[in-house]
Amino acid sequence: MTVKKAYEVNFDGLVGPTHNYGGLSYGNVASQGSSQQVSSPKEAAKQGLAKMKALMEMGFKQGVLAPQERPDVAALRSLGFTGTDTQVIEKAAKDAMPLLVASCSASSMWTANAATVSPSADTADGRVHFTAANLNCKFHRSLEHPTTSRILAAMFANQQHFAHHAALPAVAQFGDEGAANHTRFCKSYGEAGVEFFVFGRSAFDSRFPAPQRYPARQTLEASQAVARLHGLGEAGVVYAQQNPAVIDQGVFHNDVIAVGNGEVLFHHEDAFLDTEKVLAELHDKLGRRGGRFSAVCVPRDAVSVEDAVKSYLFNSQLLSQADGSMLLIVPEECRNNERVWQYLSRLTAEDGPIREVKVFDLKQSMQNGGGPACLRLRVALNEGELNAVNSAVIMTPSLYDTLNVWVDKHYRDRLAEADLVDPQLLVECRSALDELTQILKLGSVYPFQIN
Template sequence: MSAYEVNFDGLVGPTHNYSGLAEGNVAARKNALTDSNPREAALQGLAKMKHLSDLGIRQGVLPPQDRPAVDMLRKLGFSGDDANVINLASAAAPGLLRACCSASSMWVANAATVSPGADTENAKVHITPANLPSQFHRSIEPSATAGVLQRVFNDERYFEHHDPLPPNLYLADEGAANHMRLCQSHAEAGLEIFVFGRSANREMPKPRNFPARQSLEASESIARLHRIRHSKALFVQQNPVAIDAGAFHNDVLAVTNCNVLLYHEAAFYDRLEVEEKITRACDYPVHFIRANEPDITLAEAISTYLFNSQLISLADGKMMILAPSECQESDSARTFLERVVRDAANPITRVEYVNLRQSMKNGGGPACLRLRIVLAEPEMERVMKNSRVILDENLYNELKAWIEKHYRDHISPPDLADPLLLRESRTALDELTRILALGQIYDFQKP
């Protein structure tokens, strides 16, 4: 049966802002409390989706979450109607209000871990939403994320949904940003690589400056829940040096597609052992494309998000890299990518650049904005029957008009206290659920 990879991108939400919330995220801290442009951010993300769709890549759309999260603020002691809750939080705890306004659900690489049916014992697509306990603003997301994924992937014959893991640091799970897959083709069983940064094992090396987010225990639990076929799960430690440099997720320094692993030499704790284990686990040749420190420094790799590029299979069997425009402006990143494309020994034949500056200023590149899901044809048919989230020309035009109608072109930190922002956001999201045929997925829509 044929199968292909679908990129489901998160739409940037109407409250997109720069609050510098993510510890260990260098870009987010650098741009904290500066002004943002939600309209431009959403249009940039949508333009990336449209470009890939035009290339023949199957492209899906996932909605933003409801923000400000007034229900969370009520749980933290603020009372009254929505406007009063926002005003009280703004006066007493502006940091909490900023966290509850975050549009971080746009980075759906952290939404869930997904294993395709080719890898699982019962041949179903297994989906586990991430619990995201390491950052408060992201820990608000799992319940709503699970609801959206259950709505889009809604047929128990093909999809098996699991609850997020219990929300604690022992089982800290940050989703697909720490999960890679190698395979000969998308339809065949693959090797699922779980990359962790922390463990209950005290002997494992740890970062010193920033906390590691993904735990080994969480990764092992997901592999068990997904019933991944014997010997097809590999657990690899992220390099503590990379975490301390700002690579808070594995996808900042490594990306896979089919039989290609593109990565920086500092990505893994023991890269030689990682390559050896992968080679033993795969009965097909794997292309290890590594950038060494003389090619591009660890700091430059993180600032340009070179390895947060999307590595994509094209219709002709070749691959392309979709890199952030910051790579084009970096001599070392651009030179490395051009060398990769010139090398006939690997299947990558082209590189293109995309402007995602609004997202990049908050520390999210092309790969952060998408959740990769391999679907067989019947599974894809169910997704298209359940909703209208697969991008085509008509949906693109409707979403573009929707963004231009509802989104502000400027948000400064004090604007988050404006109760009108909540009303504008909910009006937009209510209309979006009709455009995407998702039904009443938001709490504010329900009786």
């Protein structure tokens, strides 16, 4: 069988005009620690765009995923606030400010939570499958999946190549956080691989221990349901439970404690329960598919879980370079943490798979609890599938320039919680998104365009 040439394409979330520090994510230490600080939507968007441009210029295939409409007036209406859009915002601010803050969250920028994606080489029908994440653990994120589904369908519209599934039932038993708890291992992107689903708890099986302080957002049952929807065979799936103790230390998603790519898993010593069994299963199943699995384990005496959470060492992008080595994209916070930077210096000096580290300034995102890996959704595509993607969402020098001009035109330099009450913010957001859908050729994907 001939293996089709394929690529990993990173689709980064474009930071939305209402980027603010609402401190909405219980269990996310950075999010809670930055609550009520003044944000800069313009700076945040430009930091994200700069990362996209840099990766594009390094030769990696890069795309962009549009943000959500915020404030979400429809969500506020569903909670009993009435009147004009302005009156709805004013009433919510007066009677329930936390709900207004939630309706303004720009958390869709973290597209690792947008969906779970299975490449065509893994699926029963030979199409790329997308399941939008319900994100039902947090109210402000549970609002995202309807618009996310429409945007993904506009980006990956060709039904010959792409299949889209609705989010799982929005109940606790099927809590699904998308690709933040999903990694794929493969010999090459065009060959059948092994999809690695990490869960925090089981909804129905009490044998699995649960964290005591912070919620476990991903369930085993959700991961199993996504695997069924995508037509994944047992030979190509491994399930692993995240260590409840690290969830209680602020590791709210697996991508805060582990990252994988190709044949390599880069993980903390305390990332999983029953680590030896998990690694053995990954090694065996990838080996049966022609791959040679390799685990790079970071010992706790070199980097503590606390340092991993503070620096977001593992919320990094692990990218395959042309010479076969791997590049690690990390946030500036890794360089600022002495122990983490010492470890990375030793790691790249060794004769291992990770040979290079590049640092990016993503402070605006990091203060809200999202690093390089949070900002991107990975989609493995063969050449035919890549050609079928809406080409307007693929990053080019021209698109980069256009989006920077767009940001300068529509985004505020600073945004505090009190600014969320300003009805003009809704007008600005809708005007920006209306123009963005034309730039990215998405059609009508936002509620204000449809209703």
